[in-house]
Amino acid sequence: MEKGLFITFEGGEGAGKSTQCRRLKSALEEAGHDVVLTREPGGTAESEKIRDLLVQRDGGNWTPMAECLLFFAARQMHVEKLIKPSLAAGKIVICDRFTDSTIAYQGYGHGFDIPTIEQIARLSLGDFQPDLTFILDLPVAEGLARSLRQKEGAAGRENTEDRFEKLHMDFHEKLRAGFLDIARKAPSRCVIVDALQPVDDVYLMITQAVRESM
Ligand SMILES: Nc1ncnc2c1ncn2[C@@H]1O[C@H](COP(=O)(O)OP(=O)(O)OP(=O)(O)O)[C@@H](O)[C@H]1O
Ligand SMILES: [Mg+2]
Known part of the structure; x- marks a missing residue:
């Protein structure tokens, strides 16, 4: 296989x-591959329930640790129930956000201890990582x-997932710098x-990199 x-x-x-x-x-898919497109937080019925908790929370008083554990609770089920079985069946799995987003948002953005996030990642996922x-x-x-x-284009449709966008510009600057730092630290995986x-x-850049990694 x-x-x-x-x-x-x-x-x-x-x-x-x-x-x-x-x-x-x-x-x-047009090239004949079997592809699974999924997203985080979410991706399975159980993990989507945790997503609802995470994205609809209205600025409550969760501890950073509790929030981080919720992200990884969702991620662990996503990996075990969907991602790993799909990869084992020879499929290509495309995931819209993954662990790097938790490190960027909770770590670089909100200032939660990054080595602690990495420890939780190792505990819940072992050494499982994206290929690309x-x-x-x-x-x-x-x-x-x-x-x-x-959003203006979708005006009239109630948006319950505004939480991430409500954060300030300086937060988004930290996020951007964080993602670039993550990429610099893992150059063999990140483009x-x-x-x-x-x-x-x-899109052209992306397809070239995917082709090179196949
Ligand atoms: N390269 C591009 N140039 C201009 N507009 C773009 C480009 N890529 C995406 N867009 C537009 O920008 C908007 C956001 O794109 P998209 O939803 O793909 O971003 P996203 O990274 O998934 O955002 P989010 O983090 O909010 O989910 C869409 O209206 C999309 O059509
Ligand atoms: Mg998106």
């Missing part, structure tokens, strides 16, 4: 992760402008992509 491939997309809001995930999925991670890098103002335009480019150009 051919070996599966685990690809994750990371970066701040509006960077184009979901756009590129969908596009890569279609292209790989795209870090979509974009100036903060452009990412937020894209998110805003997208930094200039997400300011047009969708087609971003």
